[in-house]
Amino acid sequence: MFYIVGERINTSRESVNQAVSERNASYIQQDVQKQQEAGAGYIDVNAGARIGHEMEDMQWLLEIIQQVAAVPLCIDSPDPEVLEMAYGMVKDPPMINSISLEQNRFDIMIPFLKGKNCKIVALCMDDSGMPTCTQDIIDRAKKLVRELEGIGINRDCIFVDPLMQPISTSTSNGAIVLDAVRGITRELSGVHTICGLSNVSYGLPSRKIINRTFLSVMMAAGLDGAICDPLDRDLMATFKTAEMLLGNDDFCAGYLKAFRAGEI
């Protein structure tokens, strides 16, 4: 099973920021409904952009989103107090976005996560910054998994994000991350991998074809989660086609259904 985490409810997006500041519930709710109709398995909720308002904005978002959401939420915040409040509000076990190896984030997230019933996005970031080679990513993934298992988190709940850096800054960034996903899939059996898709294309034109082609090659390497925009029609068409080609669509039923719905 592949996890599509819909990324649109994020106050760093101008339209969402405006809707949140105006408490325009229907705008948010319609967006959530569209994302889940398009195939999102989780809805990411990030209220970090309005400085000083994150707690109340997150609370309001969770209230109104849960009036319409048919899928669980991905609570996206660096603040454990916001996460604690949000965790107490959500009806279904959420995905928590995120923990990393940066000491100040790690030290507050480990006690927070202990005993929680949730899935966790684990970023391969530490205090030295972004990883620089495949082995670096795999080593960080192993450390994150070891620490999370140490507080009782099941491997099946861990989604390692290898952190794709823009291909425009180094042509080897893609190969490094692809090899890392293969390595994590092989060496950390049972652990999931997840990746945001938009960073790869930063600084280049025609970003959408880069994002969707990156999704398909990452899926071929073993990726089983993506944080992305499910309303990007071509992205989802590529996703469904790749699922079929990789053997995850019995009788091509998902592909044919999407075709008949005009989505492919």
Next chain:
Amino acid sequence: MFYIVGERINTSRESVNQAVSERNASYIQQDVQKQQEAGAGYIDVNAGARIGHEMEDMQWLLEIIQQVAAVPLCIDSPDPEVLEMAYGMVKDPPMINSISLEQNRFDIMIPFLKGKNCKIVALCMDDSGMPTCTQDIIDRAKKLVRELEGIGINRDCIFVDPLMQPISTSTSNGAIVLDAVRGITRELSGVHTICGLSNVSYGLPSRKIINRTFLSVMMAAGLDGAICDPLDRDLMATFKTAEMLLGNDDFCAGYLKAFRAGEI
């Protein structure tokens, strides 16, 4: 380096068949020029459809194509006499399409290929039919490579085609071939892999998205050759994007050039 073999000059295509029967050189030449401008590294030439005319049609095609071709040709015939004639006519070392393990083809191709300066498409087909699992493909690939090396052919000249069967006939066909390409890449170091792209989508709607998504996932698995239509704009855009993401496009120069040319 990835090898794009342009597949369009094939008399099984109606427009080409008509042009060949009318000896319409400019039609063929324009098509060849378009294919090489679009990125074909080889131009496949197949004159098999007009029964009883293959020898003369191939001869005419090679004459007129070589007046305009800037890239080498891929001579595509099951008939060693046609291949012998064609091999004698081509200016640059060609690709020869193809040998297989079917006894009647194998027995005539091995003596034909001995001592030839060419690249060879080696199909994983034998008298029992198409391969049915990953190990079957890899075993056939090993046998083909062993036999070809036995007559002095360099590994770098061998392009193994694992033979993709339609995904509509079995949802596991894609995974089988992807694993086979990974296995051949790993276990037969130095040997190339090549694949026709259109068979995968047989029997399904919106075939082009299947073909191009298949290309990208196969490239992620290690494929380094495709027999395809380089005039399929979206296919080539996906190809160039995948090349960049897989680390084969320094400074994203090929991607950016294609973007500026309106190809992406």
